[in-house]
Amino acid sequence: MPGGDAAVPVRLYRPEPPGGAPLPALVYLHGGGWVLGGLDSVDDACRDLAAATGCAVVSVGYRLAPEHPFPAAVRDAWAVTAAVAREPGRFGADPAAVAVGGDSAGGNLAAAVALIARDRGLRLAHQLLVYPVTDTALDTPSYAAYGRGYGLDAAAMARCLEMYRGGADPSDPLLAPLRAPDLSGLAPATVITAELDVLRDEGEAYARRLAEAGVPVELRRYEGVVHSFFLLPEHFDAAVDALRFAAGRLRAAFSAARAAAGEGVRRSACRAPPARGCRWRR
16 A cells, blocks of 8 residues: 555455455554564454454554654554545445554554544544553553563563654654543544553553543453463463454444444435435434
């Protein structure tokens, strides 16, 4: 796909053969600290999400740091999301039901895309944020408690953030969504966190900020699991439950978005001059 400054590789997953009815679409952004990972690293998760949700999944191979520091990944993620909404036929997608999602650094990018979408007038159906990076401070209690020996450690996270941030302002909302001054009007959200994860507290703080701003949000913390559990259903039963939870939330969000779009069309038809005598019914 044409990206912010270069072509962006994407991988499209559909639970049905091409040529069928348009499907809701989830633009998915992989984790890896903005430095590692790619289309293959979330291949299983994207297949599972497509099958469980009944939607098309567009996985984004955004550019990685340090060769491409912030905001290259944000630009790529936004470019693909905007393309899915603007050219839905290319993906077999329903433009009325487009969501963004991602895990870890990908959750950070999904939150950033949701901010851009609100400011540019693109109505997203949902944002799925799986243990997202939402701040640049690295100083929460979960960093102190689980900063070493639990998979993703504090030192590794600091190195990844340094490579990705480059010289950018650490309070830039597209880098640290938790620091955005206004979160109102964003797409409804699902936030998933892991108990034994340095990113737990900032993900949960972001969910609270969304709720305080009037954004419909559901937060679920999975106890006794570490960072990356969502991608490891063969090791964590909680990952199977988390996938079902995420898929259910996405299905409900897509249904609501499609219903709202249909209502808008019906209301417009009722107001149109040729439709004199049309009566609106709930």
